[in-house]
Amino acid sequence: MDVDALLLARIQFGFTISFHILFPAITIGLASYLAVLEACWLKTQNTVYRDLYQFWIRIFAVNFGMGVVSGLVMAYQFGTNWSYFSDFAGGVTGPLLAYEVLTAFFLEAGFLGVMLFGWSRVGPGLHFLSTIMVALGTLISATWILASNSWMHTPAGYEIINGRVVPVDWLAVIFNPSFPYRLAHMGVAAFLATALMVGASASWHLLRNNDNQAIRKMLSMAMWMILVVAPLQAVIGDFHGLNTLKHQPAKIAAIEGHWENGPSEEGVPLTLFGWPDMEQEKNHFAVEVPHLGSLILTHSWTGQFAGLKEFAKNDRPNALVVFWTFRIMVGLGILMIALALWAFAARMRGRLYQSRALWRYSLYMGSSGLVAILAGWFTTEIGRQPWIVYNVMRTADAVTPHGALEVGITLALFVVVYFVLFGAGTLYILALIRKGPVLNAMEAPPEGGPGEHNTPSRPMSAAPDADESRAQVSMNRG
Template sequence: MLGFTALELARIQFGFTISFHIIFPAITIGLASYLVVLEACWLRTGRTLYRDLYHFWSKIFAVNFGMGVVSGLVMAYQFGTNWSFFSDFAGSVTGPLLAYEVLTAFFLEAGFLGVMLFGWQRVGPALHFMATAMVALGTLVSATWILASNSWMQTPQGYEIVDGRVVPTDWLAIIFNPSFPYRLVHMSVAAFLATALLVGASAAWHLLRGTDNAAIRKMFMMALWMVAIVAPIQAMIGDAHGLNTLKHQPAKIAAMEGHWRHGAPGEGVPLIVFGWPDMEREQTRFKVEIPRLGSIILTHSLDGQVPALTDFAPRDRPNATIVFWSFRTMVGLGMLMILLGVSGLLLRWRGTVWHNKAFLRFAICMGPAGIVAILAGWFTTEVGRQPWVVYGVMRTADAVSRHGVAALGTTLAIFIVVYIAVFGTGIAYLLRLIRKGPVIDEGAHPETGGPGLPRTPARPMSAARKSDRDDAAASTPTSAEEN
């Protein structure tokens, strides 16, 4: 199929399915924690705008959660269908870690999700808040086990190989492998950032179209504060993660930097800002570089040296072209996130943030930036690990099942068509929900509910069937709180 080998098609298929899947858990993690904050603020202050925002985002959370579960099931089956030799070799480690996710995270989420979504008028405030908190905790626990498994594949330890199979010898070493803490924090913060950017973009869109009320303003400022505080922290986490990667996966760092050969002693390593790593010529073409900055970033010294790609045999090098540009995509978007947060707070201080159309458009454009950055970071991590599926232990070529090109090409084409149809529809529906915006004073009228009274159902589909009267009410400007 188009000149691809069976191994390449299997990798593309897994990359395609996980690229769809990773979007939904990331937003689920961020939205679940955001809902905890909203409900806590409502319980503490009694201000109805927090409750209105909770009802609005809980519907979006429910749809996103469902798509995450469905896409995750498909991805899990591929371990048995396309990567059976990997499962046979390392299943004694990855299998239990995924089982722990089910026994902990899924039980938490399944046990409390129904209470969170449908128990608003059926249980007390304390119990409902606990249910929301448990769902949020479940999303983080799920991420913990998934990243423990994937991090072990990046930096394996706590095992021995017996009769051609991995045998666990120290579960604490397996779980808390060298890259795990950095990757867990980096991914969790990325999920919070992606959600904040989504929330901020939705608020900016409503403000730009003239829907200016207390709930929209509160949503916008919460997002801007989150981005302004967390984006710089994420940059520092990324720096620490990079140093950890330099220690344990030097070939990946060399590919990220497009660094092929060592310079003269004391010269230092330049930072290549732009360029095109050419795998055949073993050089980065058309490069624009800053002298010694690579050494400063990677070794925190002016003349520190880092491994070069030519230090590794050609068969042991990752694809530097992909890794180089995916890494720069992630870093570039991170810098734009910092710019968004800082400029937003500056405009808020000047009192013009609500009506500055250029800034609002910037916030809307940055809406998907967190998701794109997560995907770029994932490509950097996974492509940079190649040609190993378990770094330094098992090659990806030895892990793939023995399927033919025709079978893999056909299933990949089916995946593309079905995923675009199913998840494209789901994403379109999510955007439709966001477009409607929060219903102001949702609990203030008998027909929409309040304490002890029925209100708009929490079912996600109900949000798409509101009357024009509700739309008009939602878009009516109110005076109000601008924090």
């Protein structure tokens, strides 16, 4: 297979999985958020929690559907574009993906209908159980997917027999060295991204003077969640980095833009900014902090770790890409912590619901969790190159030998279809958010009847039509 076709195949997989990773992340966060809302409603009987549940369940349903659709494409690509990988490592990855279907997907499918449409049709206990089961299913799904992906980064519990991977210890396969760190990092990222989205939604309404108890509760719960999980994510990230240094040192060297060690007493500086040059093997325009790289990665003032020059050129990941994607992720994480601290200070001063500057900042940060997830994912996956199974199978040996024209045409089709399909879904979700939660919606008389507008009990019927949207905008402006 020529180099251009290989690059296009990697771009195609990266493009499709970039869409897929976002929807499940929000699904994981929203499912748990809905479980908390329903628990609060059952405990306090405060209708605000019930109204928020009815508002976010519609957004969850649309997002869940897009996540399922985007996930189907991934399974097919393993057979069409990466058939040699499937043949070589399918003995491990195949069962892990099958376990996800048999456990998580069946669990979600069994209770999703009750969760979406059973509020007034089943008892409160059964409905709450359904919400918990769906939330649990999303977490189980993430567990199996990350077990498979983590094995590709830190393979364990296998032997190669007749040119194929054969699992010999399933516990070692599943609980491979990087799995706990990746699971914790991704799970917290999903909660953080969802909290930022919820907080941004509340801030959008407050900035437009749509102030009620449900909106305030959204903002309050989101800011508490960010205050807890944003610093926690930084701690998890530190442990994950140390694990990566142990098992994928070339990736860490590329992330740090670290080419070679100097005298032992100098330690390793932290390169804040710069332009890694893969050809000249150095950083241009580097801004460095002496010893800080050693302190972060070795927890000592003069500790050293391998530089990129210690690895063969064809074993090095693209330092320029992972250097900057990592800094985008970390930079956004710092801004998230700043938002959490600002909101906490405003809450202590009694100004959480009066600070328009805070609301505006929260609104701007609404998508930062998703951007950080993508940046982290690019760092992880591009940093693994040139290996598809680290130190076992190269990416170039895993791809199906298609021509560049074939892969290019399918990539172009994916781009068009994805932006039309998921763009429409995203716009619909934004329309639902703009509508906002309806207070005491469950106590309102049912719509319908002769000559009256009838709203079916379907998530896709929840967004206002064009005339209603224009009327609402006019009202808000007035």
